[in-house]
Amino acid sequence: MAKKKYRRSRSNSILDRKIGIKPGHLYVPTEAFVPRFFLMSFSEAMFEEQEFETYAQLLKRFKELPDARHWIDIRGYGDLQIQEQLVKDFKIHPLQMEDVINDYQRPKVDEYEDGLFMITRMLRWSEEQHSVEDVQLSVFSNANYVVTLQSDYADCLDPLRERIRAGRGVIRQRPPIYIVYAILDVVLDYYFPVIAEIGKYVDELEHSILKSSSKITLQHILDLKNELVKLRRIAWPERDKLVELLRMEEDVLPENLKVYFRDAYDHTIQLIDLIDSHKEMASSLVDLYMSTVSNRMNEIMKVLTIISSIFIPLSFIAGIYGMNFARENPETGEVYPYSMPELYQPYAYPILISLMLLLILLQLYFFYRKGWFTKSF
Template identity: 40%
Template sequence: MVEHRFPNTKPLADHSLDDDSYLDYFYDIPGSMPGTLNIESDASPPIIVLIDYNEAQAVRQEVETPEECVPFLDSESVSWVDVKGLGSEDILRRLGQVFSLHPLVLEDIVNVPQRPKIEEYDDQLLIIARMVTMKSSGSGFVSEQVSLILGRHYLLTVQEEPEYDCFGPIRERLRTGKGTIRKQGADYLAYALLDSIIDGFFPVLEEYGEKIEELEDEVVSNPSRQTLEKIHSVKRELLGLRRAIWPQRDAINALIRDGNDLISHEVNIYLRDCYDHAIQVLDMVETYRELTASLMDVYLSSISNKMNEIMKLLTVISSIFIPLTFIAGVYGMNFDPSKSPLNMPELEWYWGYPACWAVMLTTAFGLVYFFWRRGWFENLSTVVTKDTASGKHLPHSLMRR
């Protein structure tokens, strides 16, 4: 993992699930100057997209400089300025000047990752959220910070990465005028984006639900070292999802409870639905975490049962061959029958050798019959998976809740 160090901060890294950075939050070294911006060297250059709309129309344009947004900020229409990428300190500082951002607001926007939160300023409302999307490869997810600065007639959003985004349906509704979004103000747009961020957790959790189902089958039928690594990986990733959604739920709840002059009563009601979705996401995350923890127990039980199967099989084989070994050992002694009539007289019998085999086979089959009657050969595996040949299914206690 490549780390980029800055004078006043902890090491920064790519916030993907290739490392443990998704479990961390940004922090400054004690005593550093407030408002310091620390930008990663590999951060994407900012792309600024402006969507200005009213009930009649919506205009979308990509602007080169933040100053081009100034004429739209005081108009009666709603302006959504979407900034993707944090790779230019100059553009970000100019953006702060255009929107009159407090230095601490700009610091929270740029120095990622921050804990999701809601902060009120004179005429602005800062919302820090975590947005998760599945990787294009289909394995794992990407967690990035989205900052929303709500003004009276505008909304400024700043994203870490330009590649991952769940705002496509919102842009389409603005373009086509479907629904009531173009009839509402900037606060409704902020709600719509926040709701889209929360709803973006559901497809990710659906993928993890399928992973857990596959792990349930694997841990019962054929557990291995790789299975244990997969369970551990899923546990850590679910912990990352929990750390992303838990503070967002609290932040939305605080916004609903305390209210804000920039949020109308009607939009405040919509935020309750957003809060309800956050609760559902958190419940799903907690359920999956419990299932994953139980998978670890099932894995240990499966390994123990597999060892018991092996020991039982070896015990059966040993129990059969112990008397046979005894008989073979007795007749392997070098006593000369010609010296004494008590020295194994059966060695000189005409049917002595077949009689010995008959006794050994009778003993072996007798033990096998005895073990069979005792039920030793039944249910050698105490953990039964679905048998595609016989159509048997998992016990209900092991089926997914």
């Protein structure tokens, strides 16, 4: 139920926007979720994780641990006061917070006073609707914290949370910008299963076309092409965003961390190649559908042609003997010798029927030798 509610909210997000309002205007989107507040605080020597009932409790605990690194995770936009408080407490520009709330922004990255503002999009594949669902994830990073904001309660970042809890790798030792990379890496990793599911769906559609094509199948193909176009609109800005990150100064993105972002950049290139490949395959499915429909129409026309070819000579014979030419003049009694004398033969009817059957058999044999009969049926 939560997913359905969220999808309605996201589809109405554009309608929520007012025309002519001042830049940086904040509002509560229709059917927005009540915010939930999560805080991870960690260093090489300590780790603490907690969900808070109020934003004030989270902020208090955040300020009590100035030497730790923090991941502040806020899910839900349903409180205008908290939006305004975030702008004040974390020195977020109102225009950036407006982009967070208007949560169908293209992936991008911006520098602000003390850190980075990044938008990425999380993907998941819907088996029921055969469509891609995408959720915006907004990330703010600073010297000792990362703030993530999203409209939905569910996300794809649990593997990263497990790594931080377990203290695996060097994630607790790295600066917050490394957590930004880790978040982006997990998000991009989830793109590949979505692409794989699309590949399976393409194979299913191809099998369906070869088995029994219909207008419903064609509609599914066109819907899939639309989903791939949407994926491409997401993947290309992700690539551009990473290019911008790699061009940033060392005080923003240290040189020793750029290698990780280059790896993420390589992932986006792979994703774009896969999306383009599936897009071509989807286009070829349309051609396959049209070719299959055309071939089946040709088969139907061939069957109708065979049937017509059989009955044309039969109709000709029946038309000849259906003419009402009299054999005898009723007034004078004169007999006309050339007016179908065979009509009065005792075995004329069975002979004519036998002749018709023989003609049918000869035609069928002729079509069989030509290969039409076996290919049609």
